Amino acid sequence: MSNLAQKRILLGITGGIAAYKSIELIRLLTKAGGDVQVVLTEGAKAFVTEMTLQAVSGHPVRSTLLDPNAEAGMGHIELAKWADLIVIAPASADFMARYAQGMANDLLSTLCLATESPVLLAPAMNQAMWKHPATQANAALLSARGVLSIGPADGAQACGDVGPGRMSEPSDIFDAITEHFSAPAASQDLAGQHWVITAGPTMEAIDPVRFISNHSSGKMGYALAQAALHRGAAVTLISGPVQIPAPAGAKLIPVKSADDMLAACATAMTHPADVFIGAAAVADFKMKQASDQKMKKQSNTDELHLTLVKNPDIIAAVAKNNWSKCVIGFAAETQNVIEYAKDKLARKGLDMIIANDVSRADIGFNQDENQVSVITKDALWTPDKATKTTLATELVSLIQQHTHSSH
Known part of the structure; x- marks a missing residue:
C-alpha cells in the first residue's frame, strides 16, 4: 500500500502561471491514495478554476477566509488541524513574503499560521524575483523556521527569461511528499554535543568606508548549523556579515574580520x-x-598600492590548540580541487575537508546548490549535486559517522 494512503494533504495554490500544474499534482496524490483538499488564493483564480480542482480532488474548493457556512464551526481552524501536510504549489514571491512576516490576511496564510503540521513550499516566480535579496531572505527565514521546500527549478520561463524560478514538476513534488511521509522522525543522536561552525565572508578594513571581502553568502555554513540543530546538537554559529537569518536555536556570534x-x-x-x-x-x-x-584619490597617479599581510589561519589554530575533538575544513578552489584539498588536510592537521569548485557558476558562492568532495586521510566521498540544505544533512551524517568510527 502507498505511504500516501489516507494521508490528508492540503494543497494551497497561489497566483502564477504554474498553477495549472497543480491539477496534475492532485491527480498523482489522489491516485496514490491521498485525501486532497484545495485552497485557492484570489490570484490563483485567474489561472485555474474551482470547478476543475473540485472535480480532480473530490472535495469542494475553499478560497474565502470568512465563509459564513464554513466559519460556523471555525472552519479554517478545523482545516488547519485536518491536514497531515500543507503543500503550497505554486508558492509565489508575494505569498512567501506574507508567510515570512506572519500575516494572516487570507485563508491560505491563516491556515499556515494555525497549523501544527509541516508545510512544504514549491516556489514559482520570475528568475529576477527569485534572486532578489528580499525573496532570498524570506526563503532563508522560512527554512530556519522549519518550513520545507522543493525547487525552484532552472530553465525557460513563461515570460521568456531563463533561470531559476520554475516550479518543480508535479512528479518531483509528488516524490518529495512521499519521501516526507516515508522519512523516520529526526534522530537526536547529536544531543549533548557542541558544534562550532564558522560561516560567511570576513571583511578586512582598508579605511572606514572600504574593505576586502569575497562573495560568500553563508548559505552552506547556515545550512550545516540547521542540520546539526535538527539532530539535537548545541550549535554556536560564528558568522561574518551575511543577508540571511541564523537558524532558530543557534547561538549566533556576529563578527567582521578574521581577527574577530x-x-x-x-x-x-x-x-x-x-x-x-x-x-x-x-x-x-x-x-x-x-x-x-578615508583614503583620498591622488590626482597625480592612477594607481593605489596597498600593503597586505597574512590573516591568522583560524582552522589551523583550532587544530593546533585542540579546541575541538574533530576539526573539519572547507577548500574553495578553482582548479586541482582534490589535490589542493588533500594538501590542506595534511598541512593543517584536519580530520576532514570538504572541497568544492567555486569556478563553476551553478554551485558554490551565492548559489542555492552545491556539489562537494568529502576527504579524510583514508577516504573520499562525492555526494550528488543538491541544494545546500539537502547537502548539509548528508554532510552532518558523514561527519557523525566519521567521528563515531574514529573513537
Missing part, C-alpha cells in the same frame, strides 16, 4: 567542542595598517 573570528572561536571553545566546521570564507590577507581616515 579567531577571538570568537577561542572564546566559544574554552572547553573543547565536539565538532568544529570552518565553513567561513576567511580573507587570506588584511591591511598591514588600516587607515583611520
Whole structure:
C-alpha cells in the first residue's frame, strides 16, 4: 500500500502561471491514495478554476477566509488541524513574503499560521524575483523556521527569461511528499554535543568606508548549523556579515574580520567542542595598517598600492590548540580541487575537508546548490549535486559517522 494512503494533504495554490500544474499534482496524490483538499488564493483564480480542482480532488474548493457556512464551526481552524501536510504549489514571491512576516490576511496564510503540521513550499516566480535579496531572505527565514521546500527549478520561463524560478514538476513534488511521509522522525543522536561552525565572508578594513571581502553568502555554513540543530546538537554559529537569518536555536556570534573570528572561536571553545566546521570564507590577507581616515584619490597617479599581510589561519589554530575533538575544513578552489584539498588536510592537521569548485557558476558562492568532495586521510566521498540544505544533512551524517568510527 502507498505511504500516501489516507494521508490528508492540503494543497494551497497561489497566483502564477504554474498553477495549472497543480491539477496534475492532485491527480498523482489522489491516485496514490491521498485525501486532497484545495485552497485557492484570489490570484490563483485567474489561472485555474474551482470547478476543475473540485472535480480532480473530490472535495469542494475553499478560497474565502470568512465563509459564513464554513466559519460556523471555525472552519479554517478545523482545516488547519485536518491536514497531515500543507503543500503550497505554486508558492509565489508575494505569498512567501506574507508567510515570512506572519500575516494572516487570507485563508491560505491563516491556515499556515494555525497549523501544527509541516508545510512544504514549491516556489514559482520570475528568475529576477527569485534572486532578489528580499525573496532570498524570506526563503532563508522560512527554512530556519522549519518550513520545507522543493525547487525552484532552472530553465525557460513563461515570460521568456531563463533561470531559476520554475516550479518543480508535479512528479518531483509528488516524490518529495512521499519521501516526507516515508522519512523516520529526526534522530537526536547529536544531543549533548557542541558544534562550532564558522560561516560567511570576513571583511578586512582598508579605511572606514572600504574593505576586502569575497562573495560568500553563508548559505552552506547556515545550512550545516540547521542540520546539526535538527539532530539535537548545541550549535554556536560564528558568522561574518551575511543577508540571511541564523537558524532558530543557534547561538549566533556576529563578527567582521578574521581577527574577530579567531577571538570568537577561542572564546566559544574554552572547553573543547565536539565538532568544529570552518565553513567561513576567511580573507587570506588584511591591511598591514588600516587607515583611520578615508583614503583620498591622488590626482597625480592612477594607481593605489596597498600593503597586505597574512590573516591568522583560524582552522589551523583550532587544530593546533585542540579546541575541538574533530576539526573539519572547507577548500574553495578553482582548479586541482582534490589535490589542493588533500594538501590542506595534511598541512593543517584536519580530520576532514570538504572541497568544492567555486569556478563553476551553478554551485558554490551565492548559489542555492552545491556539489562537494568529502576527504579524510583514508577516504573520499562525492555526494550528488543538491541544494545546500539537502547537502548539509548528508554532510552532518558523514561527519557523525566519521567521528563515531574514529573513537
